[in-house]
Amino acid sequence: MTSPKAAVVRAALAAGASAVRVTDAQPDARERARLEAAYARGDVATWAYPPERARTSTDPAALLPGARSVVCLALAYATPPPPRRAPLTGRISNYAWAADYHARLRALAAQVAAEIERFAGPGSTRIACDTAPLAERAFAARAGLGWVGKHTGLIAPGLGSFVFLAEVLTTLELTPDEPLRKSCGSCARCVDVCPTGALRGDYTMDSTRCISDLTQRRDAIPRALRPLLGDWVWGCDLCNEACPPSRRAGPGGGAQFAAGGERAAFPDLQALLRVRGAAFRRAYGATALGWRGPAVLRRNAAVALGNALDRAAVPALEAALSEDAQPLVRGHAAWALGRIGSPRALHALEAALDRETDAQVRLEIAAALEPFLRTV
Numbered sequence: 479m480t481s482p483k484a485a486v487v488r489a490a491l492a493a494g495a496s497a498v499r500v501t502d503a504q505p506d507a508r509e510r511a512r513l514e515a516a517y518a519r520g521d522v523a524t525w526a527y528p529p530e531r532a533r534t535s536t537d538p539a540a541l542l543p544g545a546r547s548v549v550c551l552a553l554a555y556a557t558p559p560p561p562r563r564a565p566l567t568g569r570i571s572n573y574a575w576a577a578d579y580h581a582r583l584r585a586l587a588a589q590v591a592a593e594i595e596r597f598a599g600p601g602s603t604r605i606a607c608d609t610a611p612l613a614e615r616a617f618a619a620r621a622g623l624g625w626v627g628k629h630t631g632l633i634a635p636g637l638g639s640f641v642f643l644a645e646v647l648t649t650l651e652l653t654p655d656e657p658l659r660k661s662c663g664s665c666a667r668c669v670d671v672c673p674t675g676a677l678r679g680d681y682t683m684d685s686t687r688c689i690s691d692l693t694q695r696r697d698a699i700p701r702a703l704r705p706l707l708g709d710w711v712w713g714c715d716l717c718n719e720a721c722p723p724s725r726r727a728g729p730g731g732g733a734q735f736a737a738g739g740e741r742a743a744f745p746d747l748q749a750l751l752r753v754r755g756a757a758f759r760r761a762y763g764a765t766a767l768g769w770r771g772p773a774v775l776r777r778n779a780a781v782a783l784g785n786a787l788d789r790a791a792v793p794a795l796e797a798a799l800s801e802d803a804q805p806l807v808r809g810h811a812a813w814a815l816g817r818i819g820s821p822r823a824l825h826a827l828e829a830a831l832d833r834e835t836d837a838q839v840r841l842e843i844a845a846a847l848e849p850f851l852r853t854v
């Protein structure tokens with residue numbers, strides 16, 4: 479007779495999982511200590527996690543009372559980028575250029591949960607994927623699905639780190655798998671490639687410097703970090719792309735995660751600087767970047783245009799500075815104009831100073847003009 483574990487593993491693979499492993503649901507004291515230390519350092523300050531999350535996200539019973547096992551699922555998502563032909567375009571990360579992964583992962587986990595419930599009955603499972611307070615990488619590592627790399631991502635043997643994770647917690651006892659005895663050794667390519675120095679090299683990261691985090695935060699991007707964002711307008715793939723096991727694995731994502739054309743991966747920055755309302759929902763509503771709303775994308779487009787250092791972008795930035803309803807966007811458009819620094823850009827900044835009433839935007843304009851005042 480097939481064991482429940484064998485049936486669950488078979489169901490997961492049949493539903494499309496790239497890999498599946500199981501761990502017990504004991505609280506993870508070591509990971510709790512790691513999270514407490516990370517919170518205390520302010521590593522994830524952007525997300526304002528309550529301190530008790532360190533305990534709850536390392537104790538599966540906090541999500542499912544009576545939990546005894548955690549089924550850890552990985553789904554490969556890397557797909558090759560479409561050709562990039564147009565000038566003044568930004569870059570969207572591979573994880574967000576296709577349809578929202580949460581729906582695909584939750585459907586996969588639901589099939590696994592249904593198989594478990596054949597053995598343990600209704601109410602014996604709970605699905606977690608990204609949004610639930612569960613330390614997903616730590617449980618995946620404990621289950622031997624892979625190891626946590628210096629970029630802090632889970633690296634699965636043969637698949638690399640371009641994998642999404644999901645878990646099915648269950649009250650059913652399933653035979654646990656063993657963790658892998660692997661680490662990154664002396665490799666530090668991810669650490670070296672990160673433009674903002676977010677990765678410390680000791681398997682921890684200051685997320686407040688991570689480009690992915692900077693593109694997702696709701697407020698102003700610290701001025702000193704803006705030039706380091708380059709052309710990224712949502713997420714970042716640099717550390718995963720540099721990771722040797724991910725390079726060896728190649729694109730394993732398949733059609734479900736393929737970019738919907740050049741514009742999905744490399745959006746026109748001047749169009750993005752204007753995106754709002756229905757146009758935003760049409761282009762991004764069904765992707766993993768839809769949840770943050772259009773103003774953050776317009777802000778990111780302004781930063782990427784500033785980094786492109788192309789005078790052709792000045793009229794679009796000038797319009798954003800005078801017309802955008804969001805001070806956040808006007809402020810970053812001012813920064814971009816100062817970075818380009820052409821006579822027309824400076825004129826636009828001076829004109830804006832005469833009419834701008836928002837204190838933060840005025841500060842941005844003043845900071846953008848300052849280097850030019852000094853040299854006069």
Ligand code: B12
Pocket residue numbers: 509512513516517521522525571572573607608609610611612613614615616619626629630631632633639640641642643644680681682683685688690691694712713714715717718
């Ligand atoms: C907040 C968050 C972010 C934040 C902060 C990320 C971070 N590294 O802390 C930001 C916005 C920056 C982010 C970015 C990305 N994210 Co994110 N994110 C999350 C989220 C919601 C919570 C993570 C969290 O609590 N972080 C706090 C830190 C302190 O904890 P941690 O990341 O779990 O890392 C600890 C463990 O790895 C632990 N650890 C476990 N075992 C071991 C073993 C050893 C030996 C050591 C030393 C450490 C260790 O130590 C770390 C430090 O304490 C998770 C989903 C979830 N519920 O877990 C997704 C998640 C981690 N993100 C994911 C993805 C895909 C990404 C991006 C690749 C997206 C992109 N392309 O832009 C980047 C990768 C950036 C990076 N290098 O980590 C995936 C990761 C898949 C994977 N293969 O690991 C997750 C799991 C979502 C999912 N369900 O698939 N993310």
